[in-house]
Amino acid sequence: MVTTSFCLRGVEFANRVFAASGTFGYGDEVLDLADPSRLGGIMTKSLSWKPRDGNAPRRVVETASGMLNSIGLANIGVHAFIETKLPTLRTLRTRIVANIAASSVDEYAQVLTLLDSQEGVDAFEINVSCPNVKEGGLNFGTNVDRTREITRRLRPLTQRPLIVKLTPNVTHISEFARAVEAEGADAVSLINTLVGMAVDIRTGRPKLSTVTGGLSGPAIKPVALAKVYEVAKAVKIPIFGIGGIMSAEDAVEFLMVGASAVEIGTLNYIDPAAGGRIAEGIAAFAAEKGLSDVGQLVGSLKADLSASILQSWL
Amino acid sequence: MVTTSFCLRGVEFANRVFAASGTFGYGDEVLDLADPSRLGGIMTKSLSWKPRDGNAPRRVVETASGMLNSIGLANIGVHAFIETKLPTLRTLRTRIVANIAASSVDEYAQVLTLLDSQEGVDAFEINVSCPNVKEGGLNFGTNVDRTREITRRLRPLTQRPLIVKLTPNVTHISEFARAVEAEGADAVSLINTLVGMAVDIRTGRPKLSTVTGGLSGPAIKPVALAKVYEVAKAVKIPIFGIGGIMSAEDAVEFLMVGASAVEIGTLNYIDPAAGGRIAEGIAAFAAEKGLSDVGQLVGSLKADLSASILQSWL
């Protein structure tokens, strides 16, 4: 038997495959279609202090091997989450990672503190791809100082694992990973969606109500792998790899480049039970390779780092 | 009849569709398969001072609706280009835009000066996604000061149109566009490829010899559109929109968000004659809309700019 479990700050996860935030609801929507106990854990939909309506329609657009979304972090708010969702989630045989979104550093702290007082929340994932109201809506996640500030503020507030979820829409994502590592984050997760857009040429209007949105799905997998690779070379803390994973083979690519775990996003919309199958597929791959622990795949890429195109000609 | 032509610094182009650098050879490879006179112009493969062998194989990898490449700017060098290619190119009834790559600011200037002395080169496109040997191979194009410096150095050296080709692998591409506009660039072109990678899990090695490479094709179109949109809001100079254009409809999306012209890249590999068809398709679309000039499509997007996700929640 191949070991599939792993630990983060003393919390054990049954395997290295998670459901990505915003792609698996709060964790209780598809209990009839997918067995959460086959996952390492579920990242909840991003939770904010107050409920959020989300953006006006149209919110989703299909693109070549991908999709754009502009949900606007629609969510029921942390209080309703605790009252209506957490009781069910506590009964699931999987780990619950509460993903937090906010429009001020105080709000992040508020939401985290409230959740930290609850049973059944096993870890936190901080979505820093949020508009900072203090700075006129500038994205926290594209500013390394703001990203650092959030981590510094949150770290002392919880003893549970703190994962900071990074945006790929920056020049050097490794800077951001280093900054949050230095502030004591237990892990980083990446990537969130790439900024993208689509136009309805018949009407001459953007397809999404918000003009631009977030690109996800297999289209972005190569970008996500390169970002994980860049971060893996820069930090020692574990990485949750995310972006276009559609199969166990895709997931193994992420592990090899240096992710300790992976999150399944868009695929849940197409195949809600895929995460469990992917976890089993990874274990089977490791077994075939004669490994005793899936963790041996992590960072196993045989590559001449100096040849990376980051330092070479395109 | 709809007007398809447009002018840049006094040079007239028959229409707004170009072949993107590196995807149409030097312009003379597929004269049997595609009629260049149906294009506004051809961006040559990036030219450097000395010939370049390019990177070791493997150089191309297919991905979901995209491809990764790591050609390493293999090219015959500017001298061989002038001797063996330019004579043929001069006979083509299209515009030739010489694309220049270099590993130092001096080399950019050298190549441009030599080409500027030649007949048959109608404009320049500067590929700043190149490693700066002075800075240990750091990419010029991800550093706004280096990008500015290149433009400042080249602008006085030619009276022909100078187009600076920007890389999307930065946080705020509009900063780069503003910098080159301020230095007198006549236009910007974007996007070059996104950094990406792929892993062969059987061997545990990167598929590309250089580990990472450049992602192109329909997968990146949403990202390219969002970048063009960002730049269109920031500068007044024309934009050549590039990235995943596979049809006239795709090209119209780019025009609407603010591109004055488009470049067809990866599609040339699949359908070398597509550019001409796309130019005609754009004209037909404009005619259907009752426009007298394709240029009326440029920037015609009806969008509430303030709603852009750059300032909102994902």
Place this chain on the structure above:
Amino acid sequence: MSRAQVQGVVVARARVAEGIHRLTLKCPEVASSMRAGQFVNVRVRDDGWDPLLRRPFSVSRVDGDRIDLVFNVVGVGTKAMSSYEPGRSVDLLGPLGKPFAVDADFETALLVGGGLGVAPLPALTDELRRRGKSAITFLGARSRSQLYREHLFELHVATDDGSEGHHGTVVDLLSVYLGEHTVPSPMIFACGPTPMLRALGAFAKERSIPCELSLEGEMACGIGLCQGCPVERVGGAKRYALVCTEGPTFRAGEVIV
């Protein structure tokens, strides 16, 4: 209502009107549990990731262990489906969504379908008949050749070009009909393009006829995971409802169409 991810097997495919195809799938799981107004989310191709997302289709009719999908070719997904061969297996999620309120308090159902909005009406007709309720059906189409009218009863037709029945919209047709006939305790059930639903909602409100509308909308998942399919509510604590799980059927007046 037990949702499942299942494999249907293509039993037959037919062109049933101009540009309109009917696909008959053997799919006992969906056939046995589905109710009129619900839909299935179809994975149109199993190789390659473009197109990426499933495509939603109303279940048009149930016959034993078989279900019918009725659709027209509008893009890459429906084009692929229009050339499915018998024997092919098709990955489905379903049945999804909230069914029509066939057990609501009414005697006569007025079924209104515009274009491909006719799709769920055969199943609805069957359920109503099983309950002993009567149904009168009003179909609108651009032209006679684009009418799909199988398994419908007491049919009245409107066409945009006047090639059959009433020359005008299906809402006009309904209005004319109700002017000429007295219908005991009616309720409208409608499916079709948004402008039609909007007009019908207004009409129903004016006449104080209870009315249920089946909405369409872009869906990334169809199962409540993505929050991608909002429709604006009228009043209430939540601003949006999800078409995929709280709909696709809504009471007119409950949402802003």
Place this chain on the structure above:
Amino acid sequence: MSRAQVQGVVVARARVAEGIHRLTLKCPEVASSMRAGQFVNVRVRDDGWDPLLRRPFSVSRVDGDRIDLVFNVVGVGTKAMSSYEPGRSVDLLGPLGKPFAVDADFETALLVGGGLGVAPLPALTDELRRRGKSAITFLGARSRSQLYREHLFELHVATDDGSEGHHGTVVDLLSVYLGEHTVPSPMIFACGPTPMLRALGAFAKERSIPCELSLEGEMACGIGLCQGCPVERVGGAKRYALVCTEGPTFRAGEVIV
């Protein structure tokens, strides 16, 4: 050699050996201009962009206005091709690449094919016969069931599992054959997996037999535009040659396989 982008029409599809398919396309433009060793680049699907790139296949044989492609299913593209129905039209670029040097100075061609490397050998055989040159063919496969041997002459077989012919590699088989037979003015023409070509190149060099190898390699375009298909040259000013335009056929010793 006049390249063109043309539509071929599927005339027939057959499973010709275990996992090996033959597609016969009516394609007069390619059929009339193509020479053995050249290939066509096939757009495997015309809806959706995944897979994105064309797929290269040797023209296996020409018969009037028809061409054969012979392939095994290795991924999404060949899977799609393995279910093409007669009548379907297929977008092709071709003929592409440099043909085999059938007019070189030799009397007897030794044709060596490993696995699907057999594909171009029927066309090569036809061209050689038309020139009055003799051909002896050596085929290697994993097992008897995976041998495609139509339209080949003077056939000698090697299988990895010994289920037919020589138990071992095709290079061994050739070596044994040449030990037992005297072949006047021979030249080797080979196509197959890289390890086989490498071994064969070494063998030919040792025996001083002229040898031409047909290489495979990832291709984004197949028409010289992308520089994606380099093979390292031995000596010369340029370090790399392009497999798609300067090959796929190369003299052994000219490139590093």
